[in-house]
Amino acid sequence: MKCVTEKSEDKIREAAKRVFLKKGFDGTTSRDIAKEADMNIALTNYYFRSKEKLFLEIFKDVLEEYFQSMLTILNKDIDIKAKISELIDNDFEMMKKEPDLVIFIMNEIHKSPQRLFPDMSVFRQVRETYLKTQLEEGVANGTLRPMRLENILPLIKCGVEFIFMGKEIHKELFMMNDEDFGKYAEEQKEHIKAMVCNYLVIG
């Protein structure tokens, strides 16, 4: 018989993801998670053994979520300019949908990198995409500026992610409200696309 009510384990997992993303590992208590999941406090340890174990499980998911949609685009068989444009659009939508995700990942890894890299096979996948081949071919036949994947990928990602990670400071610094910021981010996105493409593609 199919059950309509969600399994407790999943309820906790989803609640924990929400709270961890918002408050970070240090800022989150087991009671916060239990309250968000509307469950008894003892259940987090019943299902996940400890706050640390629960966090590591969720962090792994979050990191894969971050890379997954990007991976699909990196492997598409499309022109490199279109690919850059699509990668930036994809990043932009992700930052709008999950505004806490990137700063959360960056901050947690920065505070304790060693504990957070288990068997990240997704890293290898990112290193071996079709974009890499495209790049090497373009560089070889002189249509692209000599760059490696590790040079171009951060240039594609940093523009959009930076202004969203620092959304509140940008709003304060340039005296914008949320509506202003939305328009500003859109125009900034187009600048980034043009700037990166102009730089990578010769002529």
Add this chain to the structure above:
Amino acid sequence: MKCVTEKSEDKIREAAKRVFLKKGFDGTTSRDIAKEADMNIALTNYYFRSKEKLFLEIFKDVLEEYFQSMLTILNKDIDIKAKISELIDNDFEMMKKEPDLVIFIMNEIHKSPQRLFPDMSVFRQVRETYLKTQLEEGVANGTLRPMRLENILPLIKCGVEFIFMGKEIHKELFMMNDEDFGKYAEEQKEHIKAMVCNYLVIG
């Protein structure tokens, strides 16, 4: 008589800055700070009333430290390309000297923006620099692409700050050790300079 030993208040302030930068507000305990300063636990509250008050004082300093050297360059009477180059070099040196500073600022503001913007007069200063005039003149006479300060400034800052904030993830992703990363960051810095200048300056 000049005293060689540092005043206790300053010892605590400096210790607190070190610990807060490394562990963030939530990850830092009053005992951490007292230990780092090698002082009795009660002294943090004797001099600063609370952990929160001490943090706010330090955060204000840190934010001004972040903007101060940048402000000087923004107001220099030099060619706009040289200015961009110098801003990026300056950012680069700051990230090497204080690797925790930017991710700390970003994360703390992201978690609770309202509590961290008191009388930030430095924001007004950033808005009204000579670069703004240079930009408007260049755009008016057609030598520069039509952009405002809020468009160009993040483009200048995001490249370097992004790879340093995500140093550990970049090392893991692209299989670099610390030495590799150092070289990589230098070459990335030059790409960023060229890319931003090429984009802003027409022809």
Add this chain to the structure above:
DNA sequence: GTATATTTTAAATGCTTGTTTAAATTTATC
């Protein structure tokens, strides 16, 4: 329907947290 396994609960565990106290010590004032 009873026995067994699973899930949920309230309560308590011992430890750490930020902060306070009141006494002890050092420094400054005359």
Add this chain to the structure above:
DNA sequence: GATAAATTTAAACAAGCATTTAAAATATAC
């Protein structure tokens, strides 16, 4: 050098923390 003020100390505070317990409630198996 005595008196007052400022600083430092060890100890304690209540509240909150992650985690555990053992009993209660529910679901599953026969």
